[in-house]
Amino acid sequence: MIQIVQQREKCIGCNACVEAAPNRWRMSKKDGKCTLVGGKDKKGYYILNTFDDEWEENELAARICPVKIIRVVKL
Amino acid sequence: MQKVELMSPAGSFESLMAAIKGGCDAVYFGVEQLNMRARSTNNFTLEDLRKIAAIARENSIRTYITMNTILYDHDIQLMKKIVDAAKEEKIDAIIASDHAVMNYAKKMGMPVHISTQANVTNIDTVEFYASYADVMVLSRELSLMQVASIQKEIERRQVTGPSGHLVRLEIFAHGALCMAVSGKCYLSLHSHFASANRGACIQNCRRSYIVTDKDEGMEYEIDNEYIMSAKDLCTIPFLPEILQTGVSVLKIEGRGRSADYVYKTTLCYREAIDACFQNTYTEEKVNGWMETLSTVYNRGFWDGYYLGRKLGEWSENYGSVATKRKIYVAKGVKYFEKATIAEFYCESHSLSVGDDIMVTGPTTGYVETTVGELRVNGLPVNKVERGTSFTVGIPEKIRPSDKLYKVVENT
Numbered sequence: 001m002i003q004i005v006q007q008r009e010k011c012i013g014c015n016a017c018v019e020a021a022p023n024r025w026r027m028s029k030k031d032g033k034c035t036l037v038g039g040k041d042k043k044g045y046y047i048l049n050t051f052d053d054e055w056e057e058n059e060l061a062a063r064i065c066p067v068k069i070i071r072v073v074k075l
Numbered sequence: 076m077q078k079v080e081l082m083s084p085a086g087s088f089e090s091l092m093a094a095i096k097g098g099c100d101a102v103y104f105g106v107e108q109l110n111m112r113a114r115s116t117n118n119f120t121l122e123d124l125r126k127i128a129a130i131a132r133e134n135s136i137r138t139y140i141t142m143n144t145i146l147y148d149h150d151i152q153l154m155k156k157i158v159d160a161a162k163e164e165k166i167d168a169i170i171a172s173d174h175a176v177m178n179y180a181k182k183m184g185m186p187v188h189i190s191t192q193a194n195v196t197n198i199d200t201v202e203f204y205a206s207y208a209d210v211m212v213l214s215r216e217l218s219l220m221q222v223a224s225i226q227k228e229i230e231r232r233q234v235t236g237p238s239g240h241l242v243r244l245e246i247f248a249h250g251a252l253c254m255a256v257s258g259k260c261y262l263s264l265h266s267h268f269a270s271a272n273r274g275a276c277i278q279n280c281r282r283s284y285i286v287t288d289k290d291e292g293m294e295y296e297i298d299n300e301y302i303m304s305a306k307d308l309c310t311i312p313f314l315p316e317i318l319q320t321g322v323s324v325l326k327i328e329g330r331g332r333s334a335d336y337v338y339k340t341t342l343c344y345r346e347a348i349d350a351c352f353q354n355t356y357t358e359e360k361v362n363g364w365m366e367t368l369s370t371v372y373n374r375g376f377w378d379g380y381y382l383g384r385k386l387g388e389w390s391e392n393y394g395s396v397a398t399k400r401k402i403y404v405a406k407g408v409k410y411f412e413k414a415t416i417a418e419f420y421c422e423s424h425s426l427s428v429g430d431d432i433m434v435t436g437p438t439t440g441y442v443e444t445t446v447g448e449l450r451v452n453g454l455p456v457n458k459v460e461r462g463t464s465f466t467v468g469i470p471e472k473i474r475p476s477d478k479l480y481k482v483v484e485n486t
Contacts, residue, residue, distance in 0.1 A: 012113040014273045015147055027149035032108065066269030066277075067114055 002055050004062075006036045006046045007069040017061035017070060024050075024058055049075065079318060079325055081348060082139070082245070083341045086112065086330035088123075091130065092440025093334040097341025101137035103170060105274075105330060106157050109150060110141045111192070111258065112330045113274025121160050128164040137167040141330070143190035145272045146173045158185050168210065177207040181237065191215055191247065192272075194257040198228040201242055209236030210324060212245040214257050215308070218383040222246060223320040230321075243323035248314075249340055249368075250328025252305040252379055254280050262303070280304055281374075281393060304390040309376035311364050314347050315356060317381070335401065335433055335480075336371040338441035343367050370399040370482075400485040401433065407477035408464065417469040419479050426465070426481060427458045434469060436477030443482070444469060 004024070011033035017025040018034065028035045039046030055072065062070040083094035085102040094102050104127065105111075105118045112118070119127065131138045140161050146154060154176055161169055162185045169180050172192035180187045189195055189204045189211040196214045204211055213222060222244065228234075229242050236242045253260060260271045262280055269275040280303035286295045308328070310317050317325070325348070327340050343364040350356040368376070374390040390396075404426050405419035417434075426432070428449055434442045449456050450466045459465040 012108040012273055012275055013147070013150060013153075014270055014275065015149070016268060027147070029149050029152045032150045032153035064268040066267070066273070066275035 001049050001075040002052055002058070003073050003075050004036060004039070004048045004050065004054075004058050005071045005073075006034070006039060007044065008033055008035070008041075008046050009044050010067055010069045012067055014066055016064045016066065020061040020064060021054070021057035024048075024054060025061060078352075079323055079348060080137070081341065081344055082324055082326045083337055084250075084327060084330040084332065085127075085337070086118075086332065087334070088126075088437030089334040089435050089440060090330075090332070090337040091127065092438060093338035093435070094341050094440075095130070095134045095136060096440045097338045098345035099136060099341045101139060101167070101324075102131070103139040103141050103326070103330075105141045106160075107153060108274065109144050109146065109154060109157065110330075111143055111271075111274045111276075112141075113144065114269070114276065121157065124160050124164045124166065128166060139168050139170050139188060140166055141170045141190070142176055143170055143172040143192045144274050146175055151175060155179055158183055161185060170212070177204075181207050186237070188212060188245065192258055194259070196221075198225050198232070198234075201225060201229060202232070202234050205234050205236050205242050207237065208242070209238045209240060210243045210245055212247075212324075212326065213322075215247050215252060216256055216380050217246075219316055219320055219381045220383070222322060222381075226321040244321075245324035245326055246317070246320075246322050247308060247328055247379070248310045248317065248325035248344060249308055250332075251374070252308050254303045254305055281390070283393065301390045301393065304374065304393075306375040306377040306390050307373045308379040309365075309368060309373075310378070310381065311343060311347050311368070312361055313378065313382065315351050318348070318351055332372055334435040334441045335443075339367055339371045366398075370397060372397050397485055399482050401480035401482050403478060404432075404481050405465075405479040407434070407436065407473045407475050407479070410469070410472045410474070411466075412472060415468060415470060416466050417473045418464060418466050419473075421459050421461050421463045421465060423461055424481065425458055425460045426467075426479075431482040432467075432479055433482055434473050434477050434479050436474055439471070439473055439477050442469060442471050442473070 013032040026035050036046040039048040058072045062072045080100040082101040083099035085091035085104040158180050168186040168188045170188045170190045171177050172190035187208040189208045191212040194214050195211050234242050263276045264270040267277050269277045283301050372395040405421045408418040410417050430446045447468050
């Protein structure tokens, strides 16, 4: 399993993570920030545990995030 | 010469108050993430708008929201929300570069300024944008002759904005310049996937670089110059020429800069503009202002492109060459108004009698003074160390949210 964590408040809405992992990230039209699909809000940090096959594209999303608010770790 | 408006940056409440104390006529600031300093400042939120508008009204200054990133489809709703909120809170204008913002603001009856990001460099472009905006920020790459000619043509052609008045021009007077034309830079995106045009610039142009000969692998450091890092623009030495062009607004760059920078630059330009109008602008005064300006964050100064003399001047250092630097010492505790004495708690370093100090905070803005007397438990001392509560005379009210810094020579 892997865990994806996003500090959503600091998102600048650049769309880079959506390009990298379109099934896991979606731009919210409400506030222009990105939403971690399936993520649960824990005090502003959105957290999701998912399967290893999503590692590659989400690790890329974390790497190219300009404000470095995405973290992906192997559980 | 007609009256000019001095517009200062407000990246935080500290800087907002500092700008007001420095004597600005207007402030500009970003709200939420749709501005060119999305990364570097604590951007205000929509909830802060009411407070900012109230502070501005109280101090009779105008307020402008900067919304000048490129916009994607998913940003439109937020953009509209910001424009609506700005209208409701009676913010004076939105500074925009994306046509979607101009269009929506126009529809809503919200005044628009054309951002420098829109790269306005000729009179026909001014005419084009005139149906949307009364104020246009010209491209930073124009010479003063070009600026003056555009201004003259506005008068000759009688180019009017939505208000029915002649279009007014704004130019940058002071602050950081960048190597790219009108800030349209891809370097940060290319190297770090951080788009400058979404406000995420990591400023890698400010570093020094080495050129490698691909055939032999030889490396050359280019003249020890930071070849992509432009020095900061400073127009005080030729401010009368600037004013003679007929521009209406002078902008100080620096939403990412601290309160002391905002205070000092605003104060210098306020005094310099007033001196020009009162015929008291002298070389001696210019030297004084330049000395003050060099005490706060700067990469060295040059004239920008206004005088058309040189193609570019590059910084010789990484980061600031300010002659002074500040060291955090203590946090505010209490103010005794009758005695004009403030209590602070020393959290780091030490403070001695005779030290130059500054206090900044979201309500206080910026206060500077010299330590006259220090007291611990009511008894006078020469020096206070970390972990002590002490009192010191401060001419203005300070608050628990304030921070006290020692200002020392930057050696």
